[in-house]
Amino acid sequence: MPLTEPEIIKKAAAGDRTAFRLLVETHQRFVYAVAVRVLNNLQDAEDATQETFIRLWKNLARYKEDVKLTTWLYRIVTNVCLDMLKSAHYKRNRMTIDIEKNTEQIQATGGDHKLQQADLMKAVEDAASQLPHTQKIIFILRDLQHLSPAEVAEILETTEDKIKSNLYHARIAIGKYLKQHYQTQTMLEL
Numbered sequence: 001m002p003l004t005e006p007e008i009i010k011k012a013a014a015g016d017r018t019a020f021r022l023l024v025e026t027h028q029r030f031v032y033a034v035a036v037r038v039l040n041n042l043q044d045a046e047d048a049t050q051e052t053f054i055r056l057w058k059n060l061a062r063y064k065e066d067v068k069l070t071t072w073l074y075r076i077v078t079n080v081c082l083d084m085l086k087s088a089h090y091k092r093n094r095m096t097i098d099i100e101k102n103t104e105q106i107q108a109t110g111g112d113h114k115l116q117q118a119d120l121m122k123a124v125e126d127a128a129s130q131l132p133h134t135q136k137i138i139f140i141l142r143d144l145q146h147l148s149p150a151e152v153a154e155i156l157e158t159t160e161d162k163i164k165s166n167l168y169h170a171r172i173a174i175g176k177y178l179k180q181h182y183q184t185q186t187m188l189e190l
Contacts, residue, residue: 006065013060020060024053027070030145031077037140038081040129048084052077067154074147074155078137085133127177128170135170142167 003011003019005026011019031052035045055076063072124144128136134156141152142163149160149167156163 005069009060009063009065009069012057013063020057023056023069027073028053030070031073034074034077034140034145035081037125037128037144038078038137039084040125044084048077048080051080055080071151071154074141074145074151075157078141078155082133082137123178123181124174127174127181130177131170131173135166135173138163138166139170139174143171 005023008019008022012023028049032045032049035048035052036042039045039048052073056073063069128139131139137156138152141147141155142149147155149163152163153160
């Protein structure tokens, strides 16, 4: 009979590396997805994912069962990403995703629709990258990861009102960016 997640967590907290590996395998995709969206860089996202699970391993004995593990992992990965965004090294060495490479891959897999979706997602990610760090994290968790305001508030240890206020301002800024982006693009095509 398979173990439940709380049982796996207890075994991992007791030092069982196999149990911890199972936790990593179960949750690494969403941790990585959050990191990619926040950092806009695949290598940095890999580093953030690794650091997230290192912090989880070091602090697993402090885990409280009344908090969902995914909520705790969101909190850890967002803190790791915020630390990276604030670091001088990250700011100096930050690289953007090569849009031409992405475009070639999308064209190879087919269709204008996929290219338009990729362009929109790239534009949204570019817009989000210009937001203040807190607004960026909230926008990603709420609108791209589809978490509820209550979940985001719990992850960031703040109130739902602050989440909603930051999200409102983030959406306005992203809307302005997208409007300008597509107006500029339309003018270039003329």
